[in-house]
Amino acid sequence: MSHPVLIVPGIGNSGPEHWQSRWQQHNPVYVRAPFAQWDQPDRHDWVATLDATVRVLGPDTVIVAHSLGTLAVAHWAATYAGKKAPVAAALLVAVPDPDGPSFPPQARHFTPLPLRALGFPSLVVASDNDPYGSAVYAAAIAQVWHSRFISIGAQGHINAASGLGDWVQGQTLLAELLQDAAQTA
Numbered sequence: 001m002s003h004p005v006l007i008v009p010g011i012g013n014s015g016p017e018h019w020q021s022r023w024q025q026h027n028p029v030y031v032r033a034p035f036a037q038w039d040q041p042d043r044h045d046w047v048a049t050l051d052a053t054v055r056v057l058g059p060d061t062v063i064v065a066h067s068l069g070t071l072a073v074a075h076w077a078a079t080y081a082g083k084k085a086p087v088a089a090a091l092l093v094a095v096p097d098p099d100g101p102s103f104p105p106q107a108r109h110f111t112p113l114p115l116r117a118l119g120f121p122s123l124v125v126a127s128d129n130d131p132y133g134s135a136v137y138a139a140a141i142a143q144v145w146h147s148r149f150i151s152i153g154a155q156g157h158i159n160a161a162s163g164l165g166d167w168v169q170g171q172t173l174l175a176e177l178l179q180d181a182a183q184t185a
Contacts, residue, residue, distance in 0.1 A: 003088055003178060004057040005030040008050065010067030010096075011104055013038040017160040019167035020066055026166065031057060033069070043110050046072040047079065054086055062178060063090040067132065067157065070095045070124075071110045074145065078114035089121040089181035091174050094158040095141055096132035103132065117146040121181045123173060124148070127155040127162075148180075 007020050007030055014020040024030045035041065035049050050072060054061050065073045070092040077085045096103055098111040124147045126138035135151045142149035152169060156162040164170070 003060050003062045003181075006050075006053060006057060006061050006063045007032045008063055008065035008069035008073060009033070009038075010065075010069045010094075011039060011041060011107060014066060015160055018066075019158075019160075019164050019170060020064065022166050023064070023171070030064075033072075040106050041068060041072075041110070043072070043075055047076045050076040051079065059086040059088070061087045062174070062181070063087055064093075064174065065090060066093045066159070067096055068104075068107050068110065071098065071107075071113060074114050074118065075110065077118040077120070078116065080119060081116070084119050087120050089123075089177050090118065091123050091125065091170070091177055092145075092147065093125045093170065094127065094130055094132065095124055095138045096130075097134065097137045100133055100137070113141075115144050117144075121177065122147040123150065123177045125158065125170070125173060126151045127153070127158050129154040130157050132157055148177075 007024055009020055033049055033053055035046055063073055073090055098113055124138050124142035126135040128135050128151055139149050
């Protein structure tokens, strides 16, 4: 089964050397969330845009979110409270701590963060030295979201500055998540 993949970057829209952009270059069928404002994110716009994009792509969609994009996914999933959100799975990378000292002030309205199960298979991937959210925070939020959790060691914010290139490990994690989703479907 082929899954549509929705790339959901964080603030700044993941530049050309970010693994999300590189994945999209290698897989032109991947769709990037078309948020109106990348540098002054609006939670309501991001959630509505996610919902509209997923509806177009269909319920087999797999979301690949990074940083603030992961929080947008959590807010979007919360709009389906009590019902399964219409996606197959989500890879949630570098979840930032909205109460942390490095959280961008222009994204403060992404709080409070929904603290409930997402309602679909998901994997939270963290780094041991992410300046925007600790691995301890990511593990705790993964438990609340009923997501699987993995730390990939000291990889910073798991972005272009981390020097991951095409991030082959992330591609493997995505493939494993798709297998898990297929088994639970």
